[in-house]
Amino acid sequence: MGQTYWQKLKAGTSHPTYNPREEGYGSATEWAAMFNVRMGFKEASAHKAQRGWKSDYKIIAELSGVHIDENSMWAEIKSAFRKAALNVHPDRTAVHGLSKEEAGEKFRDAQAAYTMLEDIYTIQGRLPK
Numbered sequence: 001m002g003q004t005y006w007q008k009l010k011a012g013t014s015h016p017t018y019n020p021r022e023e024g025y026g027s028a029t030e031w032a033a034m035f036n037v038r039m040g041f042k043e044a045s046a047h048k049a050q051r052g053w054k055s056d057y058k059i060i061a062e063l064s065g066v067h068i069d070e071n072s073m074w075a076e077i078k079s080a081f082r083k084a085a086l087n088v089h090p091d092r093t094a095v096h097g098l099s100k101e102e103a104g105e106k107f108r109d110a111q112a113a114y115t116m117l118e119d120i121y122t123i124q125g126r127l128p129k
Helices: 005-011 028-035 041-051 056-064 074-088 090-096 100-124
Strands: none
Touching (some): 056 074
16 A cells, blocks of 8 residues: 555645545544644734734624624634634635635634634633533
8 A cells, every 4th residue: 555645645745536445544643633723823813914804703703604792602603613614615615606715715714713712712711611
């Protein structure tokens, strides 16, 4: 068996179709790492400053179509973020009709807003434990 999908991905030689018989499934650690990639606070702050928006709530609300504000519970924000992420994910361009570049930028907007809100809720002690 040649390189696994994950090894090809790291090397930049992965192909668009995934064949688990040829490439394997990867370890549990590799799978967990792929799903836990998150934007850091500094990166989110820089992205927010570059894009110049004021309200993190408004960004997620616009991208998800769900109303959230300062009084929203964390579960509502998390749900709205997930919906926003699905609505603008770059791999779902056929569903939402955006180009990969536009979708990628909107997806980063949603990630940055979510990261900023997570920090606010953590400071305020409003995140569930």
